[in-house]
Structures are given as C-alpha cells and as structure tokens.
Amino acid sequence: MVSRVESAAATRRALVEAAAELLDEGGPDAVTLRAVGGRAGVSRGAPYGHFPDKEHLLAAVATKSWEAVRERLDALITDRGRAPSERLEQALTGLMEVGRRHPHAYALMFAAPTAEHPEAVAAVSRTHDQFLTIIADVIGDPQRARPIGGLLMSSVHGIVAMENGGHLTPEKWQTTGDELVKLLIDRIA
Amino acid sequence: MVSRVESAAATRRALVEAAAELLDEGGPDAVTLRAVGGRAGVSRGAPYGHFPDKEHLLAAVATKSWEAVRERLDALITDRGRAPSERLEQALTGLMEVGRRHPHAYALMFAAPTAEHPEAVAAVSRTHDQFLTIIADVIGDPQRARPIGGLLMSSVHGIVAMENGGHLTPEKWQTTGDELVKLLIDRIA
DNA sequence: GCGGTTCATGTGACGTTGTCAAGTGAGTCG
DNA sequence: CGACTCACTTGACAACGTCACATGAACCGC
Numbered sequence: 001m002v003s004r005v006e007s008a009a010a011t012r013r014a015l016v017e018a019a020a021e022l023l024d025e026g027g028p029d030a031v032t033l034r035a036v037g038g039r040a041g042v043s044r045g046a047p048y049g050h051f052p053d054k055e056h057l058l059a060a061v062a063t064k065s066w067e068a069v070r071e072r073l074d075a076l077i078t079d080r081g082r083a084p085s086e087r088l089e090q091a092l093t094g095l096m097e098v099g100r101r102h103p104h105a106y107a108l109m110f111a112a113p114t115a116e117h118p119e120a121v122a123a124v125s126r127t128h129d130q131f132l133t134i135i136a137d138v139i140g141d142p143q144r145a146r147p148i149g150g151l152l153m154s155s156v157h158g159i160v161a162m163e164n165g166g167h168l169t170p171e172k173w174q175t176t177g178d179e180l181v182k183l184l185i186d187r188i189a
Numbered sequence: 190m191v192s193r194v195e196s197a198a199a200t201r202r203a204l205v206e207a208a209a210e211l212l213d214e215g216g217p218d219a220v221t222l223r224a225v226g227g228r229a230g231v232s233r234g235a236p237y238g239h240f241p242d243k244e245h246l247l248a249a250v251a252t253k254s255w256e257a258v259r260e261r262l263d264a265l266i267t268d269r270g271r272a273p274s275e276r277l278e279q280a281l282t283g284l285m286e287v288g289r290r291h292p293h294a295y296a297l298m299f300a301a302p303t304a305e306h307p308e309a310v311a312a313v314s315r316t317h318d319q320f321l322t323i324i325a326d327v328i329g330d331p332q333r334a335r336p337i338g339g340l341l342m343s344s345v346h347g348i349v350a351m352e353n354g355g356h357l358t359p360e361k362w363q364t365t366g367d368e369l370v371k372l373l374i375d376r377i378a
Numbered sequence: 379g380c381g382g383t384t385c386a387t388g389t390g391a392c393g394t395t396g397t398c399a400a401g402t403g404a405g406t407c408g
Numbered sequence: 409c410g411a412c413t414c415a416c417t418t419g420a421c422a423a424c425g426t427c428a429c430a431t432g433a434a435c436c437g438c
Contacts (some may be wrong), residue, residue, distance in 0.1 A: 003405085008415065024200045027432090033396065043417050045397085056394065112310070112354045128361055143363070150351075150362030151344070151369045159340075160345020170319055171284045173339030180340045193434050232388050234426085241388090243385060243425065352418065 012050045014040040016060045023061065023104045032060070039093045059117035062108045066123040069109075073130035084137035088189060089177060091134050092181055099160035106164070110157060126151070138189055146189060155184050201239045203229040205249045212250065212293045239311070248306035251297045255312040258287060262319035267296075273326035277378060278322050279368055280347045295353070299346060316372035317342070327378055339378060344373050 002010075012092055018039035022030045033054055034044040051057040072094050076087050099106040113120040131153055136145040162168035163177045175183075191199075192360055207228035211219045222243055223233040254325035261283050265276050265315040288295040302309040320342060325334040352366045364372075 007405095026361060032394085034394090042415090044395095045418075047417055048397075048416095057318060059330070110350060110356065112353050124356060126363065128356075132361075141226060146362050147364035147368065147372065150357060150364050151348075151364075151372055154347040154351045154357065154369060155340070155344035156347070158343040160341045161299060161350055162339075165299050167299065167313060167317075168343065172314065172321075173335050173342075173376070175336035175339050176426080179336065180343060183336065183340055184344070193385075196434095200386080222426090223424075231386090233424095234389075235387055237387095237426075 008050075011040065011042060011046065015042075015047055015050060015057065016064055019057055020061050020105060022063065023108065024102055027104050033057075055114070056117065057112060058108060059120045061105065062111070062113065063117075063120045063123045064129050065102070065105050065109050066120070069095065070123070070130055073127065073134065073150075077130065084134070085185075085189070087134050088138050088152075089181075089185055091131060092152065092185065093178075095156055096160050096177060096181060099157075099164060103164045106160065108155040110161070113185075116188060135189070151188055152184065155188070156181060159184075197239075200229065200231060200235065203254055204231075204236055204239060204246065208246055209253065209294060209302050212297065213291055215292050217297075222246075245306065246305070247297060248302060248309045249299070250294065251302065252259060252292070252306075252309045252312045254287075254294050254298050255309070255316050258284065259312070259316040259319055262316065262323065266319065266322060272375075273323070274378070276323050277327050277341075278370075278374055281341065281374065282367075284345055285349050285366060285370060288346075288353060292353045295349065299350070324378070340377055341373065345370060346378070348373075 015036055018036045019031055021041065022032075022035055033047050036057070037044045037046050041048070047054075047057055053062065073091055076082075076090055076094075079087075082090070109124075114126070115121075132145060132149050135149040135152065136142045139145040139148055159168065159177045159180050168177060168180075192369050204225055208220055208225045210329070211224055211228065222236050225246070226233045226235050229235070236243075236246055239250065256281070262280055265279055265283075268276075269363075298313075304310075321334060323332045324338040324341065328334040328337055348357065348366045348369050357366060357369075
C-alpha cells in the first residue's frame with residue numbers, strides 16, 4: 001500500500017509543512033530541526049535524509065510559499081470574469097494578505113536565496129512571470145510593463161515589509177498599507 | 190586620565206562597532222558574542238556588562254545605523270544650496286546607497302524592533318521625521334505629505350530589499366533599482 | 379595615604395543547537 | 409527465503425547564548 005519511496009516523499013512533505021507551521025507559530029527561532037522532526041513524527045536526524053542542511057529545508061519552505069502565491073495568480077489569470085485592472089489589484093492585495101497572515105514565511109520568501117537553491121529561484125521566477133502577465137494586461141505595451149511591474153512588486157513588498165516591521169505606523173504617516181497600495185496603483189499602473 | 194565610566198562607555202562603543210563590522214563582513218551568522226568580544230578586545234562574557242542579551246546589542250547596532258542616516262538627512266536639510274526636489278532625490282538615493290553598501294545592517298534596521306528597545310524605536314522615529322521634513326518641502330500641503338512620504342519610504346525600501354534579495358534581476362524586470370527610484374519620484378512626488 | 383566598596387571584566391559551566399558517523403530494522407528483489 | 413537497500417534512530421561533538429562566581433583595579437570617605 002505505502003511503498004518505500006511514497007513514504008519517503010510523505011516524510012519530506014511532512015517536514016516542510018512542519019517547518020512552515022513552526023515558522024508561522026513561533027518565528028524563525030522556533031524552527032529547530034529537533035522540533036521539525038518531532039512535529040513530523042520522526043527523529044531529530046531524519047531531515048538529513050531529505051535535505052543536506054537546515055538552509056535547504058528552509059529553501060523548500062520558501063519554494064512552497066512562492067508556489068502557493070503562484071497558484072493564486074494562476075486562478076486569477078484563468079478567471080475571465082474580471083477586468084484586467086481588477087485582477088492587478090487583487091494580485092497585489094493578495095500578496096499583501098500573505099505577508100500579513102504569514103509574516104515570517106513572507107520574510108523567508110524575500111530573503112536572499114543563495115545560488116545553491118535553484119528550485120527556490122525557479123519558483124520565484126515563475127511567480128514573477130505571472131505577475132508580469134497580469135500587469136501586461138493592464139499596461140498595453142509589454143515593453144513598458146516590465147519596469148512598471150518591477151516598481152509595483154517592489155513597492156508593495158516594501159509596504160508589507162514596513163508594516164510587518166512596525167515601521168508603517170498610522171500616527172507617523174497618517175495612512176495605512178491598504179491606502180498606500182490603492183494610491184500606488186492609482187499613480188503607477 | 191581614563192576614568193572608569195569613560196572606559197566602560199568606550200568598551201560599549203567598541204562592542205557595537207565590532208558587531209557592526211562583523212555584520213558587514215560576514216552577515217548575521219558571523220556576529221557571535223565571542224567574536225564581538227574578541228574584536229572589541231574583551232572576553233566573551235563582557236557584553237553582558239553592557240547589554241542584557243544579544244538582541245539588545247543588535248538593537249544598538251540598528252540604532253547607530255539609523256542615527257547615521259538621520260545625520261545625513263540633517264546635513265541635507267541644513268544645506269540651503271539645493272532645491273527641495275533635489276534634496277528629496279538625494280535622501281532617497283542615499284538610503285538606497287546605505288542598503289547597498291551595508292546590506293546586512295540595512296536588513297537589521299528594518300527588522301521588527303521589539304517594544305523592549307525604545308532607543309531603537311526613537312531613532313527610527315527621528316529619522317522618519319527628517320524624511321517627512323524633506324518631503325513636506327516638496328509637497329506643499331503637509332497633510333498630504335505624510336501618506337506620500339509613507340509611500341516613497343516604503344517603495345524605496347522595497348526596491349532595496351528586492352535588490353539585496355536578488356529578486357530585482359534586470360533580465361526579468363528590464364530595469365534597475367536606480368531607474369525605479371527615478372520613476373517613483375516622477376510619478377509620486 | 380589607606381581600607382573598604384563598587385563594578386567592569388574574566389572564567390568555568392550548562393542547556394540547546396546544527397551536524398555527522400555508526401548502527402538498525404523494515405521493505406524490496408532475485 | 410536470504411541478501412540488499414535505504415530511511416530512520418541514536419550517540420557524540422563543537423559552537424553558541426547565557427548565567428554564577430571569582431578577580432582586580434578604580435573609586436571614595438577618612
């Protein structure tokens with residue numbers, strides 16, 4: 001019923017999910033290989049059968065998070081019932097939502113992926129491509145869409161990062177992240 | 190000549206500087222209390238005479254970095270030889286420059302300062318105020334300057350963060366961080 | 379000057395962490 | 409059914425943050 005390779009793949013999935021859960025619940029310090037193994041139902045050394053080191057496990061978590069965002073964008077692109085501008089707004093606010101709901105995982109997604117994690121780099125690239133697809137539908141010229149897309153992506157990320165870092169206090173800036181995204185789309189897209 | 194409190198203050202300064210140097214040179218993993226003490230010329234336990242724990246030492250590094258940025262802005266504001274718009278551009282590109290030259294310290298500056306570090310929060314607030322001063326000189330209405338300032342600050346931070354994380358590749362977005370800052374100022378300020 | 383006090387620093391120790399090497403046992407195949 | 413494979417367990421080690429205690433020089437009242 002459960003072949004050996006299937007159970008190995010299941011363990012790998014369980015390890016990544018356990019790491020993601022621990023990251024969500026307790027931040028980076030809570031992600032211990034011992035805790036990850038424990039939650040996944042294996043021992044502390046088991047992860048080394050699936051990942052060369054802790055960094056690669058975290059890269060797998062980042063990859064999974066990026067893939068989840070990409071799937072949201074896929075659904076958005078497939079849904080032909082919405083106007084392009086509406087899709088763009090939903091794409092950007094969707095990213096902000098992820099950053100708010102899973103701040104630590106979000107920070108991990110935007111941390112520098114060392115060149116030793118090609119799968120993470122590929123997942124980021126695929127997701128960015130979907131962003132560009134959505135943006136190009138709003139901006140007619142696909143040549144102009146790329147820099148505009150870079151600015152939108154960077155700006156929204158900055159807003160989320162400032163929010164999560166506690167640097168975007170309403171008292172200081174007299175505004176909120178949501179308002180800034182609206183203002184951004186208004187001025188840029 | 191060197192009183193006891195003076196030498197203690199000097200040691201504290203040396204510890205913060207050593208931590209900042211190690212952070213620049215080897216990233217967060219290189220900042221161990223043993224290495225910090227060693228570079229500052231004291232033992233591994235000496236930092237505990239000046240900081241309750243490692244986190245507070247890092248908060249002092251972040252505070253110092255923010256103060257350095259604020260001093261740059263102070264000089265920019267005092268310099269009456271420049272047009273307000275030029276001052277704004279220099280303020281934003283100056284922040285980007287800091288992010289490029291000291292990526293790890295920059296990341297530390299924008300990490301979430303827990304409420305237990307009021308000095309760090311105060312340094313951030315003071316620096317943001319100077320940003321707002323410069324921005325208000327460009328935007329006439331000081332009421333409108335605050336949200337605009339929040340958007341500019343967040344966006345530039347996002348650009349720097351994307352750059353440092355390797356997520357702003359020219360091939361993908363057909364642009365650079367410098368171009369995006371220019372585009373941002375053009376559209377927003 | 380001088381004895382007692384204060385306090386920054388040095389040192390030994392402990393629990394935890396990431397990591398590796400050796401061992402183990404269940405699943406797999408001829 | 410026997411030998412092999414391979415994911416997993418366990419023991420061990422160095423490094424880390426942190427604490428308790430020891431030390432010695434700078435300070436202060438006399």
